[in-house]
Amino acid sequence: MICLGIESTAHTFGVGIVKDKQIIANSKDMFVTETGGMKPVDAMDHHVDCCKDVIKQALEEAKITMKDVDLISFSQSPGLGHCLRVGAVVARSLSKINNIPLIGINHCIAHLEIGKLLTGAKDPVLLYASGANTQIIAYEGGKYRIFGETLDQGVGNLLDSFARYMGLGFPGGPKIYELAKKGKFVEIPYCVKGMDVSFGGILTFLKQQYDKGVSKEDLSFSLQETVFAMLIEVSERAMAHCDKKELVLGGGVACNKRLQEMADKMCEGRNAKSFVPPNDVLVDNGAMIAWLGLLEYEAGVRTKDTSIKPYERTDDIEVCWC
Ligand code: ATP
Ligand code: FE2
Numbered sequence: 001m002i003c004l005g006i007e008s009t010a011h012t013f014g015v016g017i018v019k020d021k022q023i024i025a026n027s028k029d030m031f032v033t034e035t036g037g038m039k040p041v042d043a044m045d046h047h048v049d050c051c052k053d054v055i056k057q058a059l060e061e062a063k064i065t066m067k068d069v070d071l072i073s074f075s076q077s078p079g080l081g082h083c084l085r086v087g088a089v090v091a092r093s094l095s096k097i098n099n100i101p102l103i104g105i106n107h108c109i110a111h112l113e114i115g116k117l118l119t120g121a122k123d124p125v126l127l128y129a130s131g132a133n134t135q136i137i138a139y140e141g142g143k144y145r146i147f148g149e150t151l152d153q154g155v156g157n158l159l160d161s162f163a164r165y166m167g168l169g170f171p172g173g174p175k176i177y178e179l180a181k182k183g184k185f186v187e188i189p190y191c192v193k194g195m196d197v198s199f200g201g202i203l204t205f206l207k208q209q210y211d212k213g214v215s216k217e218d219l220s221f222s223l224q225e226t227v228f229a230m231l232i233e234v235s236e237r238a239m240a241h242c243d244k245k246e247l248v249l250g251g252g253v254a255c256n257k258r259l260q261e262m263a264d265k266m267c268e269g270r271n272a273k274s275f276v277p278p279n280d281v282l283v284d285n286g287a288m289i290a291w292l293g294l295l296e297y298e299a300g301v302r303t304k305d306t307s308i309k310p311y312e313r314t315d316d317i318e319v320c321w322c
Contacts, residue, residue: 001019001020001070001071001294001297001298002017002018002019002024002062002064002068002069002070002071003017003018003069003070003071003072003073003290003291003293003294003297004016004017004055004058004066004069004071004072004073004094004286004290005017005018005072005073005074005105005110005286005287005288005289005290005291005292005293006072006073006074006075006087006090006091006286006289007028007074007075007087007107007284007285007286007288007289008047008074008075008079008083008084008086008087008088008090009075009078009079009080009083009084009087009107009132009284010038010043010079010080010083010131010132010284011030011031011032011038011043011046011083011131011284012028012029012030012031012283012284012285013028013029013030013031013046013047013050013051013054013086013087014026014027014028014029014054014284014285014286014287014289015027015028015054015055015057015058015286016058016285016286016287016288016289016290016291017058017059017061017062017064017069017286017287017290018287018290018291018293018294019062020294021117023281023287023290023291024061024062024063024064025057025058025059025060025061025062025287026058026061026280026281026285026286026287027054027057027058027061027286028054028284028285028286029046029050029053029054031043031046031047032170033170035164036164037161037164040080040081040082040083041082043080043082043083044082044083044085044086047083047086047087048086051086051090055090055094058286066094066098066100067098069098069100070100070101071100071101071102071103071293071294071297072091072094072095072100072101072102072103072293073091073102073103073104073105073289073290073292073293073294073296073297074087074088074090074091074102074103074104074105074289075087075104075105075107075110075289076088076104076105076106076303076306076307076308076309076312077104077106077107077308077309077310077311077312078106078107078108078133078309078310078311078312078313079107079132079308079310080310081308081310084308084310085308088104088306088307088308091306092306101297101302102303102306103293103296103297103301103302103303104303104305104306104309105289105292105293105296106292106312106314106316106317107284107289108128108133108135108137108144108314109144109292109314109317109319110288110289110291110292111126111128111130111250111251111288112124112126112128112137112144112248112250113288113291113292113295114250114277114281114285114287114288114291114292115248115249115250115275115277115281116248117291118277118278118281119248119275119276119277120275121246121248121273121275122246123139123244123246124138124244124246124247124248124275125137125138125147125235125238125239125242125244125246125247125248126138126144126247126248126249126250127231127232127235127247127248127249127250127254127263128250128251129154129155129156129231129249129250129251129252129253129254129259130154130155130156130250130251130252130253130283130284131154131156131157131160131251131252131253132153132154132156132157133149133150133154133251134149134150134154134155134156134197134199134231134251135148135149135150135314136148136149136195136231136234136235136238137314138238138242138244139319139322140242142318142319142320143315143317143318143319144314144315144317144319145314145315146313146314146315147195147234147237147238147241147242148194148195148196148197148234148235148237148238149196149197150196150197150198150199151193151196151197151198152198152199152200153199153200153203154199155197155199155227155231155253156171156173156251156252156253157199158199158202158203158223158227159172159173159176159223159253160172160173161203162176162203162206162207162210162219162223163175163176165206165207165210166210166216166219168216171252173252173253173255173256174255176220176223176224177220177224177256177257177258179216179217179220179221180217180220180221180223180224180258181221182217182221183215183216183217183218183219183220183221183222184217184218184221185218185221185222185225186209186214186218186219186222187222188202188205188206188209188219188222188223188226189201189202189205189226190226190229190230191230192230192233192234195234195237195238196234197227197230197231197234199227202223202226202227206219206223224256224258224259225258228256228258228259228262229262231259232259232262232263232266235247235263235266236266236270239270239272240270244272245271245272245273246272246273246274246275247263247266247267247272247273247274247275248274248275248276248277249263249274249275249276249277249282250277250282251282251283252282252283252284254276254282255279255282255283260274260276263276295321296321298321299320299321300320301320301321
C-alpha cells in the first residue's frame, strides 16, 4: 500500500511517500524569514506557492504517479491555522480529483511513530523537542499521554529567538551548537516545575546577560547545558514512572549532538537505550505523516471530519494501532 503524506503545520511544506514500511520520497520546502519571526500569513503564501512543485518532486523521487497512490494523509493538527489549512485543502483536492481515501493525522504522534519505525524502538518515551512543541510522551492505557511539557514556548523557539537576538539568523539551533563548543559555563536559571518546563524567563535572562557583555559562546554553552538537562531530567522521570526502557528523540532540536549525548548518558545510567532517527525525519517532514496515515488506515481508522484542529492535543487521540 502506498500513502502520500502532506505536512504543513508551520514553516515547512512537505510531501512524503511511504510504501509499506519504506520511505520512497520525502520532499520539502521551508519558509525562512530574512529578519524577525514568521508571520503565519506569509508562511501560508509560501505553502500555496510551492505545494505543486513539492508534490511533483516527491512523485518523481518515488518514481510513481498519483494513480499509484492508495491513500492520502495530511497534518490535521496541531499547528498554525493558516498553514494547516493549505495542507488540508491540497489533500482534499488530491483526494477528490483522484478518488483516493483521505486521513487526517496528529503531527506530534507522527514524530513518535516515525521514530519507532526507523529505530526499532518498541515502547519508548518520546522526547519531542521542536520549534513550537516540547513534550515528553509515552503510551499508557490506549493513548499517547503527555507526562511533561513546556508551560510557554517550545525549546526550539527559545534557541531561535535568542540566536536572532544575537544576530545569528535562522535556524538558530545549529549556530548555537557551534558557538557552544568554545564556551564555558555561566549560571542561568534552571526551570523545571513538577514534570513541566518553562523557557520564557530563561530567554529574558539570556538577553539581559548578552546586553551586559557576556560572550555568545558562554551563553550558547550554558543555554544548551541548562535547558537540555531540564529536558533529560523530565524524560528520565517519565521513564522511571512508566517503567520504560527506551527513549526516542524527535523534533528538530533533537538534531543537536549535545542533546543526543546527554540522552545517551542518562539512558546508560539506568540500563535503558536511547534512539535517534535520521535528521531528515527529526525536522518537520511529509514521510512521518504518510507513515502514520498507513498505520492508522490499516488499523481501521477513517477520518470523517477533515477540518483542521490547530489546538488538538496528543492525548485527544485514541490509539488503536499499537
Ligand atoms: P513543530 O514541530 O512544533 O511544528 P517546528 O516546525 O518549528 O515546530 P522542527 O522543524 O521540528 O520544528 O524544529 C525546528 C528547530 O530545530 C529549530 O529550533 C532549529 O533551530 C532546530 N534545529 C534544526 N536543525 C538543527 C540542527 N542540525 N542542530 C540543532 N538544532 C537544529
Ligand atoms: Fe514537528
